[in-house]
Amino acid sequence: MPEGNSRPLWILVVVLIVAVAWTQYVADPIQYKMQEKARPKAGGGELMVQLPGQFIVASVAGFKEVIAGALWVRADTFFHAGQYEAIIPIVRLVTWLDPHNVDVYSTGAWHLDYNFVDTNQMSDKRYIPAAVALLKEGIQHNPDIWDLYFELGWTHYNKKILDYEKAVEYIEKACTKDGVDPNTGQRVPRPEYVDRMLAHMYEKVGRFEDAIRQWHRARKRVEETIARERKKKKGGYVDTTSLDVCDRNLGLLYLRMAWRYGDMDAYKKGLEIYKRLASRKDAPAQLVEATRGAEADYTLRVATNNPPRDALKPLDAGFEVTWKKVAPKVFIIKGKVNLVPASEYKDLASECFTHWYRDNQNAPPEQRKLWRDGCRIRWILRDYDYKMPELKTFSYKIDKSQTIAWDSVYVSGGTFSDRIDLSQDPDFYPFKADKYKLTIMFVPQQAECPDYVQDRIGWKGEALRDKRYLDTKTQPGFHLLRKEMVLTKDDVL
Amino acid sequence: MIIWSIAKTTVGDALRKKVLQIFLVVAIGLIIISLSFSQTLSFSSRAGSSTDIMLVKSFGLGLMAVAAWLISLVMGVSLIPQEIERRTIYTILAKPVKRYEFIVGKYLGAVLTLAINVAIMGVVFIAVCVFKAMGAEQPVTPEETGLPLVGMQQVGLFDWNMVWGVIMIFLQFTVLTSVVLLFSVFLTPTVNFFMGLGVYIVGVMAPLTETLSSKESQLHPVLKVFYRVIHIIVPNFDKFNVTNTLLHPETHIESMAKYTGIVTLYALFYSLLLMLLAVIIFRKKEV
Amino acid sequence: MRSLYVARPLPATEFSSGHPTQKPIKPASNEWSEVTDSYRKGGVIVADAIAVRNLTKVYGGALKNRVPAVDNISFTVAEGEIFGFIGPNGAGKTTTIKILLGLLFPTSGEAEVLGMPAGDIETKRRISYLPESPYFYEHMTGAEVIEFYCRLFRMGTAERKAKTQELLERVGLAEDGHRTLRQYSKGMLQRIGIAQALINDPDLLFLDEPTSGLDPIAHKDITELISSLGKQGKTVFLSSHQLGDVETVCDRVAIINRGKIVKIGTLDDLLRAGRTVITFAKAGSDLVEQVKPYAERVSADGELVRVYVESEENVHSVLDTARGKATLVSVLPQRQTLEDLFVEIVREVRK
Known part of the structure; x- marks a missing residue:
């Protein structure tokens, strides 16, 4: 004999169902708006497969950020142990689980840019497209803050790619965005x-x-x-x-x-x-x-x-460069470049401000410098038909058959010389192509070109002249020095 | 008054449960341990210590959610069966106590227990966050540019978003408690545990059932209807899952207060609904 | 209106009106035959505290082929009676009590408690229940538990405190009221159970196996308490398989086995219904033949002839027949113990 009549209770049940439906209806749009941004855009399904079983459950059960945090701490231990290969898949998972952890994108990109190094501490350039793609994905998820635009701009500017125009574009973008205090979440000016x-x-x-x-x-x-x-x-x-x-x-x-x-x-x-x-x-x-x-x-x-008009006075660079194979995959690059003799600073207008020439002249003869050093000559050795891939989506799987290496050589006393040993890291430099291209060049606007050199040759290298290697076409309006050689397999191996 | 004394007794009883105490202590321990988490693998223009703080926050919120999840499940499944097993329910119902008073009292007690547990964890968690943020002042230097140093970036101490986070956890598991309480009227604890677990997982995956039942879905119409029904019936636990938004507020929550308000109502209505169903069933239930 | 109840007759629809206490309770049909067995205290007709009519309980609802836990039982318990409800485990004792308390709902039949349908919330103010080995909330002290139960009767703070103290003293736990139940022995827990059953000074108490598993002292205390309740005029419905207790304290007993009431009556009625052994000496063989129709069994043992007789009437017949034909040695009524009766009945039913 149950207590009383249930009908009023059932009426209440119906009322409550309506109330629940109403709150859902009101909350839904706000929720979707929030979660739309929180949901990763990259293909989650494939990534899910890479997660350990218990993580899958946990990540669907709403503990994604915890898993992401745990993985990221794990990445840290890998980093300290030098297991760099293990970090990148974690970066992938973490950014997928928690696409708003800006730090992971920038750290991941930095890692891709710098940490895969050969025995000579030269980084594996094949990872750069992945770094760029990772940052771009991060921007997609976090388009309203300056951080990753800046990071991407910096990568283009100085870190790796040397694409100054693109770099400017990204930094311009960064300058239109605010920042967020990652602790309190309050908007803060960048x-x-x-x-x-x-x-x-x-x-x-x-x-x-x-x-x-x-x-x-x-x-x-x-x-x-x-x-x-x-x-x-x-x-x-x-x-x-x-x-x-x-x-x-x-x-x-x-x-x-x-x-x-x-x-x-x-x-x-x-x-x-x-x-x-x-x-x-x-x-x-x-x-x-x-x-x-x-x-x-x-x-x-x-x-x-x-x-x-100091930068308009022509300066003959007298660029000379020789390349020699001393052993398979071991080369010596040697050359001369007329950048920049001390005498060229005489009567420069900037002298009135810097007094470098005056001080140099006043120094005891044995300390007197004939050259003002500081330029760097860049060399790029790559498969003949290599083009830096542009990845639509981030993937850390690189084409291991490609060879691409670059670095720069310090110019001292008008000469430069470098021994490039690519023989010890066949993983990095497989040399599978039949033909290779070696470019040796000087670019005045590159970040490593000191201001005092630009004082002499101008921002765009207007003063640069060279009988053989002056290049005015690659970058219209700019004067570069550039020597390009095509190498056969025999030249390299 | 009867409801209140049953609730109070339930709280006292639940708080002394060893299992629940262990969950609580472990969660608090882990939250405190998370103080030592630091991310040296950090190479960004952001202040490194802020990243550490975020790590502490995401860990803390997650741990609290797990603990609250276990507490509400483990506490909820035994709520009624234990009374029967101890035969206390007979002495209580032999007294002039209406059956709804018993159920409501039990439910209130369970929610209070959950509130106390979440509050304890929440206080520790927020204290840990503040502690971590203290003195976390980072010089902001643009890397490698050789440009002049910019200065110090102050890290904010108190983050209101974390309070919202704790409230959301409480609301979420209040609903789960109601689900389990409803089941505990007619299911054995073990079956109930897995039922509760299942409902929770399905509820968390609300976006999935939503997608599967949407117009764009390629599924068979019958399956679509099935998923739609599931989506409508099962409480939408995903509604309370705002951790990511709280951790990364750059996603612009227009009004967290408004959303919390609506979600509170949602939790309230849903819990009342489940409690009412429990009452209706329990009135006719033989004990 | 219900509280006006003093000593209530069975519902007026079934009986002609009249003063309740003088009303001869005589139901018309045989269905109600059990009612006539009602024990009438001191010859005064008293109303029923419990009335059960054709009560059947089948667990599992509509499922077929279920054995009923309680199978069409009817009985009444008069006010002021200490009623023993005995039977082996699984006989349907607890089921019957739970139905009377409104914890279970009958499959068919009716159950009335203090004149109201079982489970009536107002009636619960006047009854109480002690389940078989109750546990209560272990984290509370004895006093807290009693206070908690007091709250369920909506008592005010002062009243609660006083009542708690009084009850703890009454069950001999005044010294232990501040200890948590975790530290209590089984006997102490049972005393707490008794104390909570006494909070509302009930008119009717349901005690389910109140003495099971207790040490002898606790056992004695509790049986004494039950007796004293009876002396205070309370109705006690005592379910037990501790037959000794039932024999000591109960006025009337029902034996239930496999869901059916097998025997019901006052202890005297039930136990006196045993045999009488009439012993003769120097009896002729014809006498043996003559008394055989009245006897259950006749045995000759040398000079002595023992005649086992079932009913009182037959005792007289045997004595009349034998008058002058033999020397009467003894007429011994063999009063059974409740245990004998119980075992006998249960065995019979099993056959």
């Missing part, structure tokens, strides 16, 4: 160095107008930050060195525009900035002296109507 990085890059590729604009923009952001800090700290100490960084760089950019191409307006603007910096009580003596020198140079040039 670090100021991202903006400054872009200005530097514009300058490197010779886009002065853009660079100037970017320096102003970067400085404005710094000003805003400082104002905010002042408000917050109410009279406490606020670090303003970032402002000086912007000022010095912008000033120098103006001065270089003047020294290299004779833009006297820019000279004036640059000087104004430096005079302001030098007038401060705590200004370093060197800066004060450099400013004074530049000011005198400016006054003289205005008076004599003699704008400097």
